[in-house]
Amino acid sequence: MDDFLELLKRITPEVIEIFERRYDILKNVKYHQPIGRRMLSEKLKLSERIVRNEVDILRSLGLLTITDNGTILTNEGEDLLEKLSNIVYDIKVLEALRQTVKDILGAKDLFIVPGDADTNPYVLKELGIVASKVVLSLLPNVKIIAVTGGQTVKEVVDNFPTCFFKDILVVPARGGIGQEVEKQANTLAANLAKKLGGRYKLLHLPDTMDEEVYKLIVKKEDVQDVLNDINNADMLIFGIGNAIEMAKRRKFNQQMIEKLSQVGAIGEIFGYYFDKEGNIVYSTTTVGIKLEKIKNIKYMIGVAGGAHKAEAILSLNGIKHNAIFVIDEGIARRILSIKG
Known part of the structure; x- marks a missing residue:
């Protein structure tokens, strides 16, 4: 696993960056849901355009859903976050x-x-x-x-x-x-x-x-x-x-x-x-x-x-x-x- 992650970082560092950004979005939604995109943007210190694009992708993957009150995690999103914790720990060494x-x-x-x-x-x-x-x-x-x-x-x-x-x-x-x-x-x-x-x-x-x-x-x-x-x-x-x-x-x-x-x-x-x-x-x-x-x-x-x-x-x-x-x-x- 460690060797694979090291190779991934060397050949496609942008994949790690995207992974960490989406992980942070899911985590912030978990603890602040329902949350609007503007507030999410402020917490992540990312532009609203980037947040909007990422939220749309995560929604299309079935991990987030949009309600009248804001963005929330789906059950699948909750389950995935639990599984991602150890991977994030390894990625960050x-x-x-x-x-x-x-x-x-x-x-x-x-x-x-x-x-x-x-x-x-x-x-x-x-x-x-x-x-x-x-x-x-x-x-x-x-x-x-x-x-x-x-x-x-x-x-x-x-x-x-x-x-x-x-x-x-x-x-x-x-x-x-x-x-x-x-x-x-x-x-x-x-x-x-x-x-x-x-x-x-x-x-x-x-x-x-x-x-x-x-x-x-x-x-x-x-x-x-x-x-x-x-x-x-x-x-x-x-x-x-x-x-x-x-x-x-x-x-x-x-x-x-x-x-x-x-x-x-x-x-x-x-x-x-x-x-x-x-x-x-x-x-x-x-x-x-x-x-x-x-x-x-x-x-x-x-x-x-x-x-x-x-x-x-x-x-x-x-x-x-x-x-x-x-x-x-x-x-x-x-x-x-x-x-x-």
């Missing part, structure tokens, strides 16, 4: 890339999803599907799961199958951040627990607070109870942030954001900001999991999408060796270009 990037990171394990979430929004959903399968495979050895907030972790929870693990406890790894309740750790912990048929506890506190307030709050018995469970988690599912993006989400003032840039902050997890050497250059008074505790966690599942997250992942020197990363092709190729 992602297994070799996976092993190389895993070695660069020194990670416990690594999974790569085709595409780049920076340019193809549906890739985040694919990350969620793959990450949920990774999590599910490890659950027999887990009693407590801690989850952070954010869109990527939300995709993991949204794509998690309903199952039965009544003895598992799910807790938020940190307090709330931002205004979008559906993406906060409390919400995601509760939703994941419901899908597992398990239990959950919540942490009704903001992610950051003044030092004096923090010292008073953490003495409360109910807070101590949740923090104890968080710090004894067997599994941590977490997103990985770009330092400046996360500072803005936390409503840092411009002076603080400029300071983070000056000290070279690149990556962020759990309120800790890292430079490219992996040094902690700033940390917030965060309610939730502490960096010194994560070395005791059996399974750390880091999920991230978009090439711009590559530097952030590389900055996590202290935890990379103990983490299982689920990333997209954009991040993997960016890491290879930096370290290859």
